[in-house]
Amino acid sequence: MKFDEWFNETETFSxxxxxxxxxxxxxxxxxxxxxxLIKWLQAAYEEGYNQAKYDVMKIYWDDGK
Numbered sequence: 001m002k003f004d005e006w007f008n009e010t011e012t013f014s015x016x017x018x019x020x021x022x023x024x025x026x027x028x029x030x031x032x033x034x035x036x037l038i039k040w041l042q043a044a045y046e047e048g049y050n051q052a053k054y055d056v057m058k059i060y061w062d063d064g065k
Contacts, residue, residue, distance in 0.1 A: 003042045 007017050020041075024034055 003045045006045060
């Protein structure tokens, strides 16, 4: 699953992205640039995705030593 699919995925009653923007307004993060937060969130998502992929591949590469 790509970041955009995950970020715009439907949660219980709304999209994850809608909750993200709602939280920005709720906590009054007026000076925060939402685009920078989204880029940071995307980088964290992709790093976690890549780490999970590596962990699975490591199982296959392990020679038991």
